[in-house]
Amino acid sequence: MANKKRTTLKDIANELNISSAAVSKAMHNDSRISDKTKNEVKRVAKKLNYQPNHLASALRKGKSNLVGVIVPRTNSNFFSSVIEQMEAVLNKAGYNIIITQSNESFEKECKNIDTLLYTQVDGIIASMANETVDLSHYEKIKSNGIPLILFDRGENDLNVDYVGINDYNSSHIIVTHLVEKGCKRIAHIGGYRRTRIFNNRIKGYIDALKKHDLPIDDSLIIESSLTLEDGRREMLKFLKLKNRPDAVYVASDYAALGALQVLNENKINVPNEVRLVGFGNEPFTSLVSPSITSVAQHSKEIGRLTAERFLSLASQDDLKQDLNKLILDAKLIVRDSSK
Amino acid sequence: MANKKRTTLKDIANELNISSAAVSKAMHNDSRISDKTKNEVKRVAKKLNYQPNHLASALRKGKSNLVGVIVPRTNSNFFSSVIEQMEAVLNKAGYNIIITQSNESFEKECKNIDTLLYTQVDGIIASMANETVDLSHYEKIKSNGIPLILFDRGENDLNVDYVGINDYNSSHIIVTHLVEKGCKRIAHIGGYRRTRIFNNRIKGYIDALKKHDLPIDDSLIIESSLTLEDGRREMLKFLKLKNRPDAVYVASDYAALGALQVLNENKINVPNEVRLVGFGNEPFTSLVSPSITSVAQHSKEIGRLTAERFLSLASQDDLKQDLNKLILDAKLIVRDSSK
DNA sequence: TATATTTGCTTAATCGATTAAGCAAATATA
DNA sequence: TATATTTGCTTAATCGATTAAGCAAATATA
Incomplete structure (x- = not known):
């Protein structure tokens, strides 16, 4: 049978004929309470299955x-x-x-x-x-x-x-990695600039291109919601360009996956024709084929x-x-x- | 500056020179409080940025x-x-x-x-x-x-x-689907029988095989923790059998993914050589290639x-x-x- | 031995909101 | 006009735990 009434400090106090203040102190091992009382209190608390009422103590203690x-x-x-x-x-x-x-x-x-x-x-x-x-x-x-x-x-x-x-710096690391692999036209599918982290990734991407003396091409910089669908749509657009990118840095793994699907469907070899980098290190990045390079966020x-x-x-x-x-x-x- | 002291019912009561009981009732639209008082109370509550103290009301109301x-x-x-x-x-x-x-x-x-x-x-x-x-x-x-x-x-x-x-029934649906595709040797990578749902899936799998007059082969029934690693390990074992299964029903999508990786790595065509079914309908099941048949759990x-x-x-x-x-x-x- | 300190408790107030009980004024009914 | 009912509040208790203040007994110190 469910024991409806919960045990309170007062119940323990009544059982031992002491004040509930003493019980409270005993439960908290107050130095001014005798060991004998402490033991008694703890014994009875266990016997009555006492569980402190958090609401009461939180209210009192603020x-x-x-x-x-x-x-x-x-x-x-x-x-x-x-x-x-x-x-x-x-x-x-x-x-x-x-x-x-x-x-x-x-x-x-x-x-x-x-x-x-x-x-x-x-x-x-x-x-x-x-x-x-x-x-x-x-x-x-x-x-x-x-x-x-x-x-x-x-x-x-x-x-x-x-x-x-460091989102700004992450973009530098990614761009540098792609440049080292020989990429010359690096596209970026990013989030919206109004969100600080995505703005920083875009700025980092642009500055990194400059650092490596690569031209900035506005047709290769996209703002989106970074869903899988966004990744598919934007990748398709890239494929229709006269001058395709040879690398795509996507600011989210989900959108990167969408881009990868489009590349696979169009029989474009990843990484040989287009290199791809995602962001977030979601578990699936290592599960899909080819596995997706990504950024771990600690x-x-x-x-x-x-x-x-x-x-x-x-x-x-x-x-x-x-x-x-x-x-x-x-x-x-x-x-x-x-x- | 942070306003340390939170507004209480009493603060509102003092401002209006009424009792805090009246304020409490006014806030709860008690029918015995005049509209005039209710409006005043709400006005002052807003002015003082009153937010009820949940601890106090929860304590009182139990x-x-x-x-x-x-x-x-x-x-x-x-x-x-x-x-x-x-x-x-x-x-x-x-x-x-x-x-x-x-x-x-x-x-x-x-x-x-x-x-x-x-x-x-x-x-x-x-x-x-x-x-x-x-x-x-x-x-x-x-x-x-x-x-x-x-x-x-x-x-x-x-x-x-x-x-x-209905876990038992889910196994029936899966086995029947595989049988319809022509599978004769259907393996099962399941969870541990001590967990009720996995036990039911195993029982359903066995009974469904019987229903379709397929033999029960103990080497094709595995209990595991159903992690991705478990899926890989057990699939590898299946591949080493003299008589390989032509279908694997895995009781979790993660383990199913592990199995799929092993099949892909070993250049075994899915679904033509081995058909694969997972469980849980995790989003990645539709993202990997080939996409994994799975069970939606509502x-x-x-x-x-x-x-x-x-x-x-x-x-x-x-x-x-x-x-x-x-x-x-x-x-x-x-x-x-x-x- | 006289005073000071420590020990081990109790008493009573408190945290804020809610509510049963009750009272006075206003209004309704006979 | 006399009584009953309704309205609109107040008073005081309560939910349970905690803690400041204080008191009496035990112990320590001068």
């Missing part, structure tokens, strides 16, 4: 020991790996995490923030939705006086901590660092948040598509 | 409006799709969800349950970790008197609601149904949980690997 996490989606390897590591670090410090997904929707992101604030989380770690341009809901977090840490998809204007990879490191930043901010008496960027160097994983 | 979700991993398309739909239904009913991952670990699953109970969730929806055999931590949920609903990976012994697909439907079961149980005054199975028919998605 601290929920919960951290809210907002990601665009959990079903990408990058985000789920970041979360896994984050959780490991935070659990050790006594925090639990609440995961929410924005599904890349601005509206959903706003709702998630409301939910998390309502749940009285002690802080929020977020990666912004693609749609997000207006930042007022993030300002709401800051005005609540709890730490906010952004990762991967961040925004300088919020003046909070950010952890991510997901575990990012998870660990965001969690540590939170812990550091949470321990401050007087929270002051500043723009504080932790930028990691990305790593190129060379596979068959660019060998 | 209801957190939170539902805990436990899944093996979030980075599979199946689970993230189930969660998305679950969330949509529960949000509409005023509930928010807390997602946790067990990473297929029994220990992590126990910790997650403790965390969720500690957070005073109003119910738990779970899919069990592979490792889980001992069910005492799930019994703990039941003895807490809150609803427990299982999906996909369930267990009859707990006597709670379960939503999933993730959205499962998400919706589990959420609805929770809502129905949560509305009961006197919670009674029984074994109550909702079994959906799976759908075979035929692709190139078995055409």
Whole structure:
């Protein structure tokens, strides 16, 4: 039979004829409680299957020991790996995490923030939705006086901590790799410039071309949503050019896969005729044929660092948040598509 | 500047010189509060940026409006799709969800349950970790008197609601499909029999072979963890048999992909020499070449149904949980690997 | 031996929101 | 006009855990 009434400190106190204050202190090993009482309390707590009521203690202490996490989606390897590591670090410090997904929707992101604030989380770690341009809901977090840490998809204007990879530099690494393989006409299927990370990748790509004295051809620079379909469509367009590219750097593995499908369907040899590089190091990049060269984003490191930043901010008496960027160097994983 | 002190009902009450009880009622549109007061209260609440303290109301009402979700991993398309739909239904009913991952670990699953109970969730929806055999931590949920609903990976012994697909029947559908394509020696790379769903798939496979008057060959029935590596290893073993199978039914898409890699590497034509069927309809099944025939698990439907079961149980005054199975028919998605 | 300190508890207030009970004024009904 | 009902609030208790303040007994120190 289900035991409806939960055991409270008072139940234990009544059983032992002491005050519930003493029970509370005994449970927390307060030095002013005798060992005898502590043992008695713990024995009875176990007997009655006592489980502390988190709501009550969080209310009283003004601290929920919960951290809210907002990601665009959990079903990408990058985000789920970041979360896994984050959780490991935070659990050790006594925090639990609440995961929410924005599904890349601005509206959903706003709702998630409301939910998390309502749940009285002690802080929020977020990666912004693609749609997000207006930042007022993030300002709401800051005005609540709890730490906010952004990762991967961040925004300088919020003046909070950010952890991510060096997107600008990643483009340099990719372009240099392709130039070394002898490529002269390197195209770029990128994301929209309004998203900071994609803007940086585009800028890095252009500057890297300049560095290697290659001409900038606007017909080879594309902005898109970076879906698989976008990759297919843009690759098809490239194939129709009089002067085809001999390499394509795609800012997402999904779009890169779409491009690869089109190349395979048109019997164009990858890497000999066209070299291909993706971004994100999704597991499928090593599974398709030819396997796709891609950029690893240090997901575990990012998870660990965001969690540590939170812990550091949470321990401050007087929270002051500043723009504080932790930028990691990305790593190129060379596979068959660019060998 | 961060506004440290959060606005409470009392702050609004003081501003308007009424009691905080009146403010609380006004915020909830109590019929015994005048429209004038309601408007005033809402105006001041907005002005002071009032946000209700969930901890306090949950403590008082004995209801957190939170539902805990436990899944093996979030980075599979199946689970993230189930969660998305679950969330949509529960949000509409005023509930928010807390997602946790067990990473297929029994220990992590126990910790997650403790965390969720500690957070005073109003119910738990779970899919069990592979490792889980001992069910005492799930019994703990039941003895807490809150609803427990299982999906996909369930267990009859707990006597709670379960939503999933018909695994036994799925094997029949797959075997019949392969037989129709002319296959005579159909192998099965399955999960471990101790997990109910995998046991059902194995039983269904054996019974379907019998139905089609095909011999049962123990060397063609494998139990494994169903990782990509398992798929590779077992496929290699099959290739070394004197009498190779002409079809392989793999109980997970990841293991099926491993098998496909080995077949491709050994220049064995799929589907002409060996037909291949996976399970789960992960997105990559349509991306690899040849694309992999797989079984769709109705993730959205499962998400919706589990959420609805929770809502129905949560509305009961006197919670009674029984074994109550909702079994959906799976759908075979035929692709190139078995055409 | 007299005073100071430590030990081991209790008392009472508190975190914010909610709600049962109740009261006075306004309005409705007989 | 006298009584009943409704309206619109207030008062006070409550959910459970925590903690500042304090008290009496035990022990240590001068």
